[in-house]
Amino acid sequence: FSFIRILLSDRYSKHRGRPAEEPEFMFKICLLEYLYNLSDVQVIEHIRVNLAYRWFLGLNIADNLPDDTTISYFRVNRVGLDKFQQIFQHIINQCIEHGLIKAKPKRAIIDSTHIIADVAIPTWLTLVRQALKRVIDDLSLVNQVKAAYFQQRYEQLWEELKGKTRDEKLPHILKLAKELVESGESLPSEDENESSAILILKKVIADR
Structure with missing residues (x-):
């Protein structure tokens, strides 16, 4: 180090x-x-x-x-x-x-589909959080470093927002979500899959 x-x-x-x-x-x-x-x-x-x-x-x-x-x-x-x-x-x-990992490891493709539960009408804050975390999960498949960075940013932000109301939390979470969307990362199924994580997050942001 x-x-x-x-x-x-x-x-x-x-x-x-x-x-x-x-x-x-x-x-x-x-x-x-x-x-x-x-x-x-x-x-x-x-x-x-x-x-x-x-x-x-x-x-x-x-x-x-x-x-x-x-x-x-x-x-x-x-x-x-x-x-x-x-x-x-x-x-x-x-x-x-040092031979701890291979230079060209085999890539494993897994089904990372998640469904936002409709057992109750979710709040906007819940929708943004769920969509944001889905995008971070998808991002980890193509860029683990950037995914880890946004995951830590999200956890730190959520820790800082403890005790605040949902309306006070939402602008901060939305800001991070927009930054994630604007990071320019190419994500799996972004173009052809209407249920892809990145498109859902964009829609949630736009609706808000």
């Missing part, structure tokens, strides 16, 4: 601000989130009690942990999507070099 410090050197200043958390350390936390499907809040709680996580991060029992908001700031402001893709690709290349 030592290359991360060099790759992100342009995102840090030697002469301004408080001393920052090591980028290699912070990315390892993001990797734990990705591998174990954890939110920023959850990963900090796991690190507190999980010795394996502390060993991976180079932490002693008494070492202090960063706040969960520090993880969010690192992911969005220090790194961003492009840098995340570069880092993940570099790690994948290292895995290939």
Whole structure:
């Protein structure tokens, strides 16, 4: 992981601000989130009690942990999507070099169709959330890094919106949904399948 410090050197200043958390350390936390499907809040709680996580991060029992908001700031402001893709690709290349994964793995195509339940009339917020998560699932088939990025953005946003009303939550979820639609990613069945996740999300946004 030592290359991360060099790759992100342009995102840090030697002469301004408080001393920052090591980028290699912070990315390892993001990797734990990705591998174990954890939110920023959850990963900090796991690190507190999980010795394996502390060993991976180079932490002693008494070492202090960063706040969960520090993880969010690192992911969005220090790194961003492009840098995340570069880092993940570099790690994948290292895995290939060491024989941990094959350079051209066989691709598995699975049926990822989901049905929005009609057991009750869903709220707009529920519709947007369900459609957004379906698109992220489809996106993971063509671009796992970008899918992981939006999944973490969604989980972090939902955590931040706790305690707010549905009407207060909806604009923020819609904004993320629009950003996902506008990301320009080519998704399975986007052109020919009217029930595809991306088209449903576009329709929900347009109807709203």
